[in-house]
Amino acid sequence: MQDSKVVDINVGGRHLTTSLSTLTKYPDSMLAAMFSGRHPVAKDKDGRYFIDVDGDVFVHILNFLRFGKMPPPERAQEVNEYAEYFGLQELKAPVTEDxxxxxxxxxxxxxxxxxxxxxxxxxxxxxxxxxxxxxxxxxxxxxxxxxxxxxxxxxxxxxxxxxxxxxxxxxxxxxxxxxxxxxxxxxxxxxxxxxxxxxxxxxxxxx
Missing domain, CATH: 3.40.30 (Glutaredoxin)
Structure with missing residues (x-):
């Protein structure tokens, strides 16, 4: 697949669109493994790649991959859990007190x-x-x-x-x-x- 390819994904029911280069930015991550062709990825009935996590949290993953943007403090704990799951140690954000x-x-x-x-x-x-x-x-x-x-x-x-x-x-x-x-x-x-x-x-x- 070409890095510039547009990828439609269904993340827990939330429909998002990004590029293949964004999803594979960190070669050692689970996302890179999923979208490099090394592992099969399930699709929904409309042909979108399906990722079974909360889309409202995953959007912070995408913002980091796209722009290097860290999540807001109130979402840091949730995003850190996803960073651990997807093997994105670069994303680990400091969790501040409520x-x-x-x-x-x-x-x-x-x-x-x-x-x-x-x-x-x-x-x-x-x-x-x-x-x-x-x-x-x-x-x-x-x-x-x-x-x-x-x-x-x-x-x-x-x-x-x-x-x-x-x-x-x-x-x-x-x-x-x-x-x-x-x-x-x-x-x-x-x-x-x-x-x-x-x-x-x-x-x-x-x-």
Whole structure:
């Protein structure tokens, strides 16, 4: 087969097109063995070469073979497993700590009393009686507070509000991470105080 040949592949149901030279770039890899003619490769009903792996991960393999591009940190672990499987040691990417965990640690250092506030929220959760609820942070001495009180929208649902009387946006971020572990997810975030932006609220959905 000529190196410039266009190759259609079916990777776990995802249809991709590349060149033979890309797939055989590293002669000692499994891909080179598969597409050099040394080993038979199964084809799907449309004649595409079939590779039985996740196409969304395999596309990072192709990007590396084409451009030398390493995968993003959040996909590094998955791509490393494929690099091992296909014999592409050149692709092995450093696996960094989960980005959210890194941010969580940074935020927590800036709010040393966070644990007591998290315990307060957990106690308040027992009193909620709606699918949705809000957590609001605001500075009680703000002279714009009356106008800022509209941060919670008027609607037909029963409104549950957990209030904190100081302005710490970081608190909302930390709570969002911990609430997600309880199957409670961020619905949207509001920041309305017209004078200084001191008041923010985040709406959460249970389940």
């Amino acid at each position: 980005f959210e965990k890194v941010l969580y640690g940074v935020w927590k250092m800036k709010l040393p009393d966070y644990q007591s506030q998290w315990e307060y929220v957990k106690r308040k959760l027992k009193d909620l009686y709606s699918t949705f609820f809000y957590i609001r942070v605001s500075r009680s001495e703000c002279r714009y507070m009356r106008a800022a009180e509209t941060v919670i929208p008027e609607d037909n649902e029963v409104i549950n509000i957990i209030d904190f009387q100081f302005n710490k946006s970081i608190l909302l971020n930390l709570l969002a991470v911990d609430l997600k572990r309880l199957n409670i997810f961020t619905d949207y975030c509001l920041r309305v105080c017209p004078g200084c932006g001191c008041q923010e609220a985040m709406r959460f959905k249970i389940g």
